[in-house]
Each structure stands twice: as structure tokens, then as C-alpha cells.
Amino acid sequence: MGETKTQEWRRLCAEYPDMSPFVLLKISMVWHGARLSAAALARLQAPDYRFASDEPFEIAFTGRTEADDEAPRPVMPGGVLLRDATYVYINWGETYDDPYVIDYDPAAGEFTLREPACGTIAADGDAAPADAREGLVDVIGFTPRPALYDFMTGAGTPADALADARAQKLILTAYRRCEFWREGRQCRFCALFTRRGVDPEVPCAEIAEVVRAALAEPGRYSQLYVSGGSDMGGEPAFSREQDRYGRVLAAMGETFSGRFACQLMAPAYDADALARIVGQTGVTSYSPNLEAWGAEQFGRLCPGKQAHVGYDEWLRRTADAVGVLGRGNVYTQLVGGAELAGEGAVPSVDDALARNAEACEWFAERGVTCLSVIWRPHRRSVLGWVPMPPIDYYVRLAREFHAVRARHGLVAFEDDYKACGNHPDSDLERCDLPVWQGLARQDVSPEADEAGALPLGERSGRVRVPLVSHAIAAAVASAGELGVGMPGVAPDTLVVSVAEDRSDLGAGLAHALWFGEPVELWLPREEGGAERVTCRVWRCDIVGPVFSAALARARSVRPTAEVASAWELRPLSRELVSSAPDACAPSRAPRPELHLDNPLLH
Ligand code: SF4
Missing domain, CATH: 3.20.20.70 (Aldolase class I)
Incomplete structure (x- = not known):
């Protein structure tokens, strides 16, 4: 038997250690294709994910319905988002020889990308073989319904x-x-x-x-x-x-x-x-x-x-x-x-x-x-x-x-x-921090400049990430503090808001997530000193509940504030320390990174 998809992906990760494993996974998913299990397809019809019936490009979705002809036709899912927010466009319903299975794990409340031991499924909407965790490649997400x-x-x-x-x-x-x-x-x-x-x-x-x-x-x-x-x-x-x-x-x-x-x-x-x-x-x-x-x-x-x-x-x-x-x-x-x-x-x-x-x-x-x-x-x-x-x-x-x-x-x-x-x-x-740093920063108004500056919340922290030798000041809040209560996001998850992706903070977090390197966080304590938390960078959110909560928090302080991405960090260990290291503000992107609803654009 030849390589499985997972073995092939791992081989590519080993052969190209400088490339993002998520980008390699994206290439693998597009190349091999993917099918939706019945559980995943059903979950994608719920209000938070339910997408469009047809694409404007006139491509219709033909996923199976579980019921009879009277049942409404299932709608096409939005694009897949890997844990680092890499987008994967799948041609649903296409003829694939050996596609991945995308399943839904109700216990974890997560979509899963799988290569089940007993093979793939014939069509979108078929039951997936075995247990939702079997042959797990990674947890994935979908673009939520706009x-x-x-x-x-x-x-x-x-x-x-x-x-x-x-x-x-x-x-x-x-x-x-x-x-x-x-x-x-x-x-x-x-x-x-x-x-x-x-x-x-x-x-x-x-x-x-x-x-x-x-x-x-x-x-x-x-x-x-x-x-x-x-x-x-x-x-x-x-x-x-x-x-x-x-x-x-x-x-x-x-x-x-x-x-x-x-x-x-x-x-x-x-x-x-x-x-x-x-x-x-x-x-x-x-x-x-x-x-x-x-x-x-x-x-x-x-x-x-x-x-x-x-x-x-x-x-x-x-x-x-x-x-x-x-x-x-x-x-x-x-x-x-x-x-x-x-x-x-x-x-x-x-x-x-x-x-x-x-x-x-x-x-x-x-x-x-x-x-x-x-x-x-x-x-x-x-x-x-x-x-x-x-x-x-x-x-x-x-x-x-x-x-x-x-x-x-x-x-x-x-x-x-x-x-x-x-x-x-x-x-x-x-x-690509050195590439961004080699570009002159675009001339922008002081207001646009301020929008991408550090959106300090009440509990700002300091972060040490790969690629950067010094600690960086960052807006940090727990998922609980942000009011995010959803499966897959524990209340003690620490959420770091990044105002501009093309900053040292954005690059360091992406590197840590791609290559599984831990980051260190210092959170100030009211009674003095700080809590030092070693974390695994778990997910980058550019849409969805965690991202929206982080943006709302930043904009409650300054209505024009920006959060380019919100990063979910899972604590691995915690200890109390007498002080946090000195920190610099995040470096700035060559161009402002404004969302199109930002009041500065209107
Ligand atoms: S890619 Fe298709 S739609 Fe675009 S110009 Fe060519 S034929 Fe026309």
C-alpha cells in the first residue's frame, strides 16, 4: 500500500521544514479533495454556519439530503478555515479518488479532518466510518454564515x-x-x-x-x-x-x-x-x-x-x-x-x-x-x-x-x-517580518495610524514569541472575560488581540502556531507582580465569536480600534513571578490594516 494522505503530509512537512504545515495541509486537501460526513453536513445547516444555496459563479451544491425529495436541499458550506485561519476552498461534490473526510465531533463541538482507517465515504452527507476522532488529522473550522x-x-x-x-x-x-x-x-x-x-x-x-x-x-x-x-x-x-x-x-x-x-x-x-x-x-x-x-x-x-x-x-x-x-x-x-x-x-x-x-x-x-x-x-x-x-x-x-x-x-x-x-x-x-520591515510605512492620517496601535484592554499583558528577542506588549483577555462560551474554547483560554498582522507580534504568533513552539505570557496581578503563563498557540481567529468579542472589546475603548486577528492560547503551565519583563509596543505594518466598516473609512 502506498502512502496515506497523512503520511504524505508528514513527509512534506519533513522535506520542507521551512514551510507552514497548514499551507502544506491546504495543498493536500485541495489536491485530494474532501467530503462531508452526515454529521458535518447537518451541523453546517445550523444558523451559525448555514451558507449560500448557490455561488454567484453559478456552481450548485449537490450534497445528499438525509430525508426525501420534499426536504430542503442542503446548502453549500462556506470555505474551510484551518487552525491558523488558512482558507481552503473545496469543490464540494467533485469526483475524488481518495478524499479526506470532514466530520463533526459533537462531544468536542469541533469539526474534524479525518483519514478514517476503514476508508473514505462515497458522497457528501454519507455517514462517516467509525468514531469522529479516528484517523484525526486536525481540528478545522468553517467560515461562519455572514x-x-x-x-x-x-x-x-x-x-x-x-x-x-x-x-x-x-x-x-x-x-x-x-x-x-x-x-x-x-x-x-x-x-x-x-x-x-x-x-x-x-x-x-x-x-x-x-x-x-x-x-x-x-x-x-x-x-x-x-x-x-x-x-x-x-x-x-x-x-x-x-x-x-x-x-x-x-x-x-x-x-x-x-x-x-x-x-x-x-x-x-x-x-x-x-x-x-x-x-x-x-x-x-x-x-x-x-x-x-x-x-x-x-x-x-x-x-x-x-x-x-x-x-x-x-x-x-x-x-x-x-x-x-x-x-x-x-x-x-x-x-x-x-x-x-x-x-x-x-x-x-x-x-x-x-x-x-x-x-x-x-x-x-x-x-x-x-x-x-x-x-x-x-x-x-x-x-x-x-x-x-x-x-x-x-x-x-x-x-x-x-x-x-x-x-x-x-x-x-x-x-x-x-x-x-x-x-x-x-x-x-x-x-515575513524582514520583508515588511524593508518597506517604507505608508503615509496615513494620525487617526488611521492610531487605529492599528495597541488596543489596550484592562488586562494588558506581555508576550514573548519566536522570531522576536524582546517581550511585546499586547491586549490579552481570557475567553471567560470576553464572554465567549462555546465548545472548543475553554474559559481559561487566553486571547491575544493583534492590531496588525504584519507586525512582530503577528509574525511571532503565526510562527509559534505553525511550528508548535510555546509562547510566554506575563499577566499583571492587582496585588502586584505577575503571572507567567507558558502557552500553546492553538488557533487564529479572523472571524467568528472569539474574534468578534476581541474586536468589540477593543472598540469599546476606541471605536476606530482594530483587531486584525485574535489568537487563542492554551495555558500549559502557570507560575507567580515578582515582575514582568520590559516590553515594546508591537512593530507596525507597512500599510494600515483596517476593516471596511471602520468609521475612519466613511
Ligand atoms: S477563466 Fe472562465 S470566466 Fe474567466 S475569462 Fe476564462 S473562460 Fe471566461
Whole structure:
């Protein structure tokens, strides 16, 4: 018998000890796939997790119902969140050879990722074999249901038909059809927008309503994102689409007083067209996705983009976009693995890696952040159901892309673990303290600067984390003090609020969680002295009850205060000491990390 998934994951962790085990697990989950047990599927239909019926990208969920045809169709779960908040997108219901099982352990109140000894299950919603703890790989979470999904627009459209939500990102679709499909020139790996019959245009008024409603949930979104199918109509080509994006982005920005973290994912426009959109709206980043490096592969895999823009022109426009939005604010992505599939494919994995590394380097030299995504074959795509490249390919690709960008001082501010979650290479940036420190801090107003400063609660502590030689002052409260009572979070769990992820505190906590290193905490005592607590960093929350409670506490002191992430620390040992060490404030991020509901943006 070959390696099990768990053995393979452990092997990858041993072979790449500098890489996050969580990112390696994400790659493994996407590569092998996952199915939901009956218990997990049932738990995901409860009000706190119940997600959308369909994705705006027109992909329907086909999980099994336990009852008869009269029973409501189960809804698609939100994305998986690993313990460090790494996001994992699973194509539910896809044909997998040997997927993981995601189960629910009612005793622990936790979702579990498992590789049961007696094998996997046939379909989402089947009973899982054996006990929920058997073959346990790790405890995992899901993106909770956004409050937005209770909202209906004035025209009667449920918000979940117009917007998709990740842990910190709201995704809007401006045009629900890709005209490349009409010409038979769709990208060869693409399975989006294959359903017909709806008006492709989404009314701007509804988009504005949805954004306003979304921002009523405190701290729920750090970024807005808009994309859609390609529409080359108009003269010159794509001008109709450009006008549409201008209108849609303006509608999205109605509630903001200036620019707000917002990415446009669209074809490569010339600099004048892009400058018009940027000038009329609050958009901050742009992602014309190249998908495949090299004219031959681009033409083979993206015939629509080739016919209507062309390879050299796509490259030129992407590089020129940096002149409009600035270095590091233009992104592009490569669909890792598609270049190795089908007729005319790149001959070997090593060849593909070398080519893609060349692409990442070429873009980085021009200030463009080039990211990889994991291609998964899909029955409805032209490439069809063909084998994926070996998992090691994706590991090496992520590692290489991360290294290239770090060398160039490029940070995926608007495509990171939180703002996107599709890119294992940008998930790896979370401990890149030297890269952040090499960037000049953006000029911001004193108020925005203060928002990311230490949000001191009544019980502030001092923390010593890996990567940092000195103790750092931090806002710390127990789960009990925060009023969080939920399974899986003991009342004595200590919650450290991090105002900015890209700080020494954020990097050190991420490192400690990734590599299982303990951290030390000093908590002041009213009667003098301090309690020294050695802790295991257990979980990073960027959404959900613990995060919301930490943010509410910070904002009760200062309404504009920020908590980028809340970290659950499990005490291992405690002792009383006469004093705590001197501590510095956390280092500051190169850019402010404001949630989009922050009053400073309105
Ligand atoms: S541009 Fe390509 S990837 Fe995007 S929706 Fe159209 S066919 Fe799919």
C-alpha cells in the first residue's frame, strides 16, 4: 500500500521544514479533495454556519439530503478555515479518488479532518466510518454564515445570490456570463459561468445595497472584490465592460469617503482605460490574470484572451498597470498545473516549475505580484477530467513564488491569506517580518495610524514569541472575560488581540502556531507582580465569536480600534513571578490594516 494522505503530509512537512504545515495541509486537501460526513453536513445547516444555496459563479451544491425529495436541499458550506485561519476552498461534490473526510465531533463541538482507517465515504452527507476522532488529522473550522445572508435587496433579491463571502472578503460579480464561452474560446481549465438563463448584468443599485448591508457586521470584511465573466463588447473591445466596472465600483464605493481595499479582477486593459476606472472609483488593486506563462501555453489554454488581447499585449498592459496603481498593487495569477495537462502541454514538472518561476521573476521585476493557484480538473471544462500533476509540484511552486516575491520586497497585501486564500504562496507570507520591515510605512492620517496601535484592554499583558528577542506588549483577555462560551474554547483560554498582522507580534504568533513552539505570557496581578503563563498557540481567529468579542472589546475603548486577528492560547503551565519583563509596543505594518466598516473609512 502506498502512502496515506497523512503520511504524505508528514513527509512534506519533513522535506520542507521551512514551510507552514497548514499551507502544506491546504495543498493536500485541495489536491485530494474532501467530503462531508452526515454529521458535518447537518451541523453546517445550523444558523451559525448555514451558507449560500448557490455561488454567484453559478456552481450548485449537490450534497445528499438525509430525508426525501420534499426536504430542503442542503446548502453549500462556506470555505474551510484551518487552525491558523488558512482558507481552503473545496469543490464540494467533485469526483475524488481518495478524499479526506470532514466530520463533526459533537462531544468536542469541533469539526474534524479525518483519514478514517476503514476508508473514505462515497458522497457528501454519507455517514462517516467509525468514531469522529479516528484517523484525526486536525481540528478545522468553517467560515461562519455572514449576517449579510439574512438581507434581501429592495428589488427582492437575496444577498447570497449577489455576493459570496470568505472569512474577510466580500466577492461581487458584475457580469454573470463569460462571452468567451459563446465563441467557444473559453479558457480550457474553466468551468465557471456554464449555466444560462439569468440576466448577466447585476444592477448597481443592488450592489450598493449589498455592500452597505455587509458593512453592518463589525469587522467582517477587509476587502471587497469584483469580477465577472469577460465581455469584449463595445468599440474598442472591452469598453462596454470597462464602463460597467466603472459603474459597479462606484456603486460599491458609495458608502466610503475615499479609497477602500478593493480589487478588480478583469482582463488586461490599456493604461488609459484602467486610469479612467481608478480615477472614477475607490479601487485599490487590479488583477488581470495571465493564467499561463509563454505565448504558446497562453494561446492553447486561453484562446479568448489570446484572440481579443493577445499574449504580448497582455504582458505589456499588466506591467503598464503598475504606472496607474503603483508597485505591488497589480496582481496576476497562473493556474498551476493546467500547463501540464492536455495536448501541447509542457513536457515535465521541472520544466513547468522553471517556466513559472521565470514568470514570477519577470513580473516581480516590474512591480507586479504574480501568484499561483492550484488547478483542479473539472468535468465541465475543455481539459476535462484529467490527472493533476503530483502534489510535490504544488508545494515547490508555492515555495518558489513566495521566495521570488520576498526577494523583490513584494507583499500580497490584497491577495493574502485573509483577503483571498486561493494562493498557497501568499499564505506563506505570514512570518515575513524582514520583508515588511524593508518597506517604507505608508503615509496615513494620525487617526488611521492610531487605529492599528495597541488596543489596550484592562488586562494588558506581555508576550514573548519566536522570531522576536524582546517581550511585546499586547491586549490579552481570557475567553471567560470576553464572554465567549462555546465548545472548543475553554474559559481559561487566553486571547491575544493583534492590531496588525504584519507586525512582530503577528509574525511571532503565526510562527509559534505553525511550528508548535510555546509562547510566554506575563499577566499583571492587582496585588502586584505577575503571572507567567507558558502557552500553546492553538488557533487564529479572523472571524467568528472569539474574534468578534476581541474586536468589540477593543472598540469599546476606541471605536476606530482594530483587531486584525485574535489568537487563542492554551495555558500549559502557570507560575507567580515578582515582575514582568520590559516590553515594546508591537512593530507596525507597512500599510494600515483596517476593516471596511471602520468609521475612519466613511
Ligand atoms: S475569462 Fe476564462 S477563466 Fe474567466 S470566466 Fe471566461 S473562460 Fe472562465
